[in-house]
Amino acid sequence: MPSAWAEIVWSAQPRQSFIASFPTGAASVSVPAKTAHPIAWEKTDAWFIEVQIDGKTRIVRTAKQIDKSPSGIVQGKTFVAARDLQLDANLQYAVLAKGESYPVLKREDEKLSLAMPDVSPVATCVFPEKYFELVMGSIKNPGESSDDLLRGSQIDLMEEIDALRQAHACADIPLAQKPEDYVCLIESPEGAGSGFLLREGDNVYCYTAFHVIDGMREPIIRLLSGETFEPLTLEVSNRRDIARMLVSGCPPALTGFRQPVIGEKLTVCGNSQGRGRVTLLKGAVTGIGDNEVETDAGFTLGNSGSALVAEKDKYVIGVASYIEELSDSNDFAVRGTKFSTPRRVSACLDDQIEWIPAELDHLASANRRYHDHSHFLNESFVLLERIYSNPTKQVSTTGLSNISLVRWAKFHNENVVKMLERARIGIASEADLSQFVQTSLVKMTEQHAQFRRMCQMRGSQIRALRNYPGTEFQKQLNMRLLKECEDLNYVNDLILNSLQQQISH
Numbered sequence: 001m002p003s004a005w006a007e008i009v010w011s012a013q014p015r016q017s018f019i020a021s022f023p024t025g026a027a028s029v030s031v032p033a034k035t036a037h038p039i040a041w042e043k044t045d046a047w048f049i050e051v052q053i054d055g056k057t058r059i060v061r062t063a064k065q066i067d068k069s070p071s072g073i074v075q076g077k078t079f080v081a082a083r084d085l086q087l088d089a090n091l092q093y094a095v096l097a098k099g100e101s102y103p104v105l106k107r108e109d110e111k112l113s114l115a116m117p118d119v120s121p122v123a124t125c126v127f128p129e130k131y132f133e134l135v136m137g138s139i140k141n142p143g144e145s146s147d148d149l150l151r152g153s154q155i156d157l158m159e160e161i162d163a164l165r166q167a168h169a170c171a172d173i174p175l176a177q178k179p180e181d182y183v184c185l186i187e188s189p190e191g192a193g194s195g196f197l198l199r200e201g202d203n204v205y206c207y208t209a210f211h212v213i214d215g216m217r218e219p220i221i222r223l224l225s226g227e228t229f230e231p232l233t234l235e236v237s238n239r240r241d242i243a244r245m246l247v248s249g250c251p252p253a254l255t256g257f258r259q260p261v262i263g264e265k266l267t268v269c270g271n272s273q274g275r276g277r278v279t280l281l282k283g284a285v286t287g288i289g290d291n292e293v294e295t296d297a298g299f300t301l302g303n304s305g306s307a308l309v310a311e312k313d314k315y316v317i318g319v320a321s322y323i324e325e326l327s328d329s330n331d332f333a334v335r336g337t338k339f340s341t342p343r344r345v346s347a348c349l350d351d352q353i354e355w356i357p358a359e360l361d362h363l364a365s366a367n368r369r370y371h372d373h374s375h376f377l378n379e380s381f382v383l384l385e386r387i388y389s390n391p392t393k394q395v396s397t398t399g400l401s402n403i404s405l406v407r408w409a410k411f412h413n414e415n416v417v418k419m420l421e422r423a424r425i426g427i428a429s430e431a432d433l434s435q436f437v438q439t440s441l442v443k444m445t446e447q448h449a450q451f452r453r454m455c456q457m458r459g460s461q462i463r464a465l466r467n468y469p470g471t472e473f474q475k476q477l478n479m480r481l482l483k484e485c486e487d488l489n490y491v492n493d494l495i496l497n498s499l500q501q502q503i504s505h
Contacts, residue, residue, distance in 0.1 A: 011101040012112050012132035019048060019059075020125055021091040029053055029060060031085040036078045040095055047072075048093050049079045059093040104134070158357050161233045161246070168232065169202035170250035179269045179309075180224045181252040183278045184208075186271075186305065188216040194270030195221065196307040197253035198244075198316060204253045205244040208305030209321055209347070210236050213243045214363040221247060224278050234363075238354040240291050240347040241321040254307065257349040260285045260293045260317035268297045268320055270306025279303075285317070293318040293346050308346050318346035379405050381487075387412070 019041040029051050031037070040059045041048040048059050062071050062085060072081045096102065106113035110129045176182035176197065184195035184206050193212030198205055206221045206229065213219060213234070221229040231245035260266075264285050272279040283297025299306060299320050308318035324343040379402050387395045394413045400406050 012104050012114055012127075012134055013101055014096045014098050014132055016131075017095060017098045018131070019093050019095050020127070021093050022125060023091060027089065028086050029058075029089040031062070031081050031087055033081050033083045033085075036075075036080050039074065039077050039079050041093070047074070047079050051087075053089060058089070059095070060087050060089055061091070061093065062087050161235065161357055164232050164246060165201075165203050168246065168248050170204065171202060173199045173202075173204060173250050173255075174252045176252040176254055179267075179278055179280060182254050183224065183269050183271070183307070185222045185224075185278075186212060186216075186219050187222060188219045190215045190217065192271065192302065193304045194302065194306040194320070196269065196305075196316070197247070197251055198257065198307075199253040199255050204247050204249070204251055206231065206247055207242065207244045207307070207316075207319060207349070209319055210241045210243045211321075212305045213245070213360070217360055219245075219360070221245070223251070227251070231360075234358045234360060235355040236358050236363075237347070238356050240353065242319050242347045242349065242353065243358075244355070254309070254314065254316055256313075257316040258310075259348065259350055260288055260308075260310070262286075262288060264317075265311040266295060266297060266308050266317065267311060268295070268299045268303060268306050268308055270299065270303040270320065272300050272302050275302065289348075291348050292321070293348055295344050295346065297344065299323075299344055316349050319349055320344070320346045376402055376405070383409060 031049075031051060037049040037051060039047050039049055045065075046061050046063050048061050050057050051060055052058075062079070064071060066085070070082055071085060072079050074080075103115040104112055105115055105124060107129070111126050112129050112132060113124055113126050115124055182197040184197060186193045186195045186206070186208055191212070193208060195206045195208035195212070198207050214236075219231060221231065229247040229249075229251075232248060233246040234243065235245075236243045262285055266283055266285060268281040268283065270279060270281075271277070272281070281297045281299055281303075283295045285293060286296050287294030293308065295308060295318075297308075300323075303320045304322070306320040307316050308320065309315070310317050322345055324345055379400050382399060383395065383405055387393070394416050395409050397406050397409045400409065
């Protein structure tokens with residue numbers, strides 16, 4: 001065993017897919033006749049099928065023959081119970097897929113203790129090392145946790161940032177006299193947003209919204225004059241949608257920030273709609289929270305990261321963040337009030353912010369994964385809303401970009417067309433047609449079970465998504481995605497139940 005083993009974070013990837021078992025403590029589970037269940041794995045004498053136990057999807061084993069009679073029939077990748085079954089649920093199973101990565105908790109005597117995140121509750125199981133390829137991750141000190149590792153990398157970054165602050169300190173930083181002096185256009189191949197130059201001590205920072213910068217690998221900070229800056233450092237707020245980047249030189253900048261006051265006049269200075277032009281939007285403070293300020297200034301897309309500048313003293317009182325969705329138009333209590341229109345929210349900028357050092361590459365990678373999951377969930381909701389009213393009707397693929405969802409919808413539509421065509425031309429006997437409808441419904445049930453597995457996989461990936469540097473702000477975004485995943489599974493389960501009822505009838 002390598003002596004440096006304790007200093008390395010490892011993961012294990014199966015050389016071939018296989019199935020493993022874990023104790024659950026549950027006694028048994030009932031599987032009613034004619035119910036359809038996805039097949040997760042098959043052996044010579046048994047199927048391993050997905051069932052619901054206490055509202056959670058589990059994999060249990062059923063013998064192919066029970067009392068010398070088949071326990072069920074297989075249609076595609078779906079098991080349909082031939083009669084009422086009572087299956088042992090003391091063990092649950094998990095499929096370890098080839099190429100997937102599983103965290104290694106311990107390595108000893110050519111055996112690996114792996115964490116199984118897809119098993120509920122999370123289980124640990126020991127396997128022979130020969131079944132896996134080991135993949136080396138980050139280096140850490142013996143006895144150091146992953147959080148310790150993260151904090152250690154942040155300490156290194158903080159030391160680097162302090163050195164750069166000293167190297168680029170300016171004794172004389174001129175005050176920006178007009179918006180053209182301090183408004184920044186932040187641009188990269190991944191997108192564009194707004195920012196502004198603000199003096200802190202002997203340094204000048206470009207401030208913007210966290211969500212503007214977290215997808216950019218090589219952002220360029222550009223002033224209206226054409227002068228450009230490359231960020232020297234990056235820090236993000238732990239709890240707010242704010243980021244700041246140290247710039248070189250001594251360009252003119254705003255000189256202070258403070259808490260907003262209800263009703264005070266302000267100007268939102270930024271890059272409205274990402275058109276590359278400085279815009280000034282007048283308004284007032286209409287609401288204040290612990291970390292947020294609301295305004296009636298009509299900022300829009302591209303203004304994310306813009307400064308909210310108080311007219312009274314030219315101090316920054318917020319950073320434009322997001323536009324809140326419309327309230328329910330049918331709610332009589334908000335109809336005709338300002339709350340029936342979109343509300344514009346900014347992050348407060350004050351001296352209570354906890355700054356965390358970060359690296360653009362890490363943020364961009366985490367951001368890409370986050371938005372991939374987000375787009376998948378959004379498109380999944382669109383698809384399920386279209387199919388929910390009638391699971392045996394064709395569904396439109398308009399507006400879907402995710403290849404897996406488009407393929408899923410097309411396969412669904414092919415089954416529907418075949419079923420309807422048989423019924424229309426009447427070439428089959430009533431018994432044949434009934435059998436065909438049953439088969440089609442089973443196929444659609446199989447598809448929805450597959451869709452559920454896709455959502456569960458996304459949920460596992462979202463849980464594993466460690467958005468560097470792990471801010472509270474990003475954790476809240478992840479929790480929102482997980483809630484969407486749960487809602488999506490709920491809707492899909494309603495459709496599954498509808499299909500299964502049609503099969504049993």
